[in-house]
Amino acid sequence: MFRKLLTVLALVSTVYSVEFQIKNNSPDTPVFVQLLGTEYPDPFTLQANEEKTVILNEPWSGRIWGRVDCYSVEECGAAGPIPASLAEITVGDGNAFYDLSLVDGFNINLSIEPVGGHGNGGEYSCKKSECSYPILNDCPDELKLFNKDGVLVSCQAACNVFNDDLYCCRGEHSTPDTCKSSDWPVDYAGFFKDRCPDAYCYAYDDQQSTYTCDTNKFIVTFL
Numbered sequence: 070m071f072r073k074l075l076t077v078l079a080l081v082s083t084v085y086s087v088e089f090q091i092k093n094n095s096p097d098t099p100v101f102v103q104l105l106g107t108e109y110p111d112p113f114t115l116q117a118n119e120e121k122t123v124i125l126n127e128p129w130s131g132r133i134w135g136r137v138d139c140y141s142v143e144e145c146g147a148a149g150p151i152p153a154s155l156a157e158i159t160v161g162d163g164n165a166f167y168d169l170s171l172v173d174g175f176n177i178n179l180s181i182e183p184v185g186g187h188g189n190g191g192e193y194s195c196k197k198s199e200c201s202y203p204i205l206n207d208c209p210d211e212l213k214l215f216n217k218d219g220v221l222v223s224c225q226a227a228c229n230v231f232n233d234d235l236y237c238c239r240g241e242h243s244t245p246d247t248c249k250s251s252d253w254p255v256d257y258a259g260f261f262k263d264r265c266p267d268a269y270c271y272a273y274d275d276q277q278s279t280y281t282c283d284t285n286k287f288i289v290t291f292l
Contacts, residue, residue: 106131
């Protein structure tokens with residue numbers, strides 16, 4: 070009887086977790102890493118070719134991003150000021166939804182990949198999502214953002230540059246039918262999508278960028 074009680078208590082007190090193995094694959098550039106979600110650790114810096122494992126309680130929903138133009142909360146901000154390339158994840162009871170987002174612009178190449186897990190074998194099931202194209206190399210001039218030293222550090226989203234209802238999918242353009250990047254005067258979302266087709270690139274981007282997997286472990290890599 071006592072042994073059965075211990076077993077029941079162990080089951081009741083079990084806390085599931087989600088594990089993120091976060092890597093900086095850059096050969097020479099440190100990355101300042103921040104996580105924001107239902108639970109989040111202090112930000113940290115990964116030196117070139119360094120990695121760190123972060124374990125959080127499940128369910129967890131949030132985003133992970135990196136910066137190479139600032140290395141503290143005082144410089145970068147606590148919530149990750151835009152523009153920033155994002156890895157977005159929601160995990161609960163082992164079921165996970167994940168994607169890459171350039172909705173707020175691009176600043177660094179990255180990927181997210183589930184470890185193990187089970188899926189349905191589809192194109193967006195338990196696969197790596199990656200944005201590896203060097204977008205800064207051909208960012209449109211009007212979207213370029215330079216730091217105080219004149220170094221190009223990010224490619225901004227059109228909404229953030231022009232603050233226009235059409236580009237921001239708001240006001241009379243606040244539905245999928247009234248906000249299509251193909252109807253914009255310049256298809257800036259298409260610019261990002263052509264180079265990183267795995268990523269969400271504006272508010273009503275297609276649904277082909279959300280991946281699913283029955284797992285609670287991921288590798289997030291800054292490239």
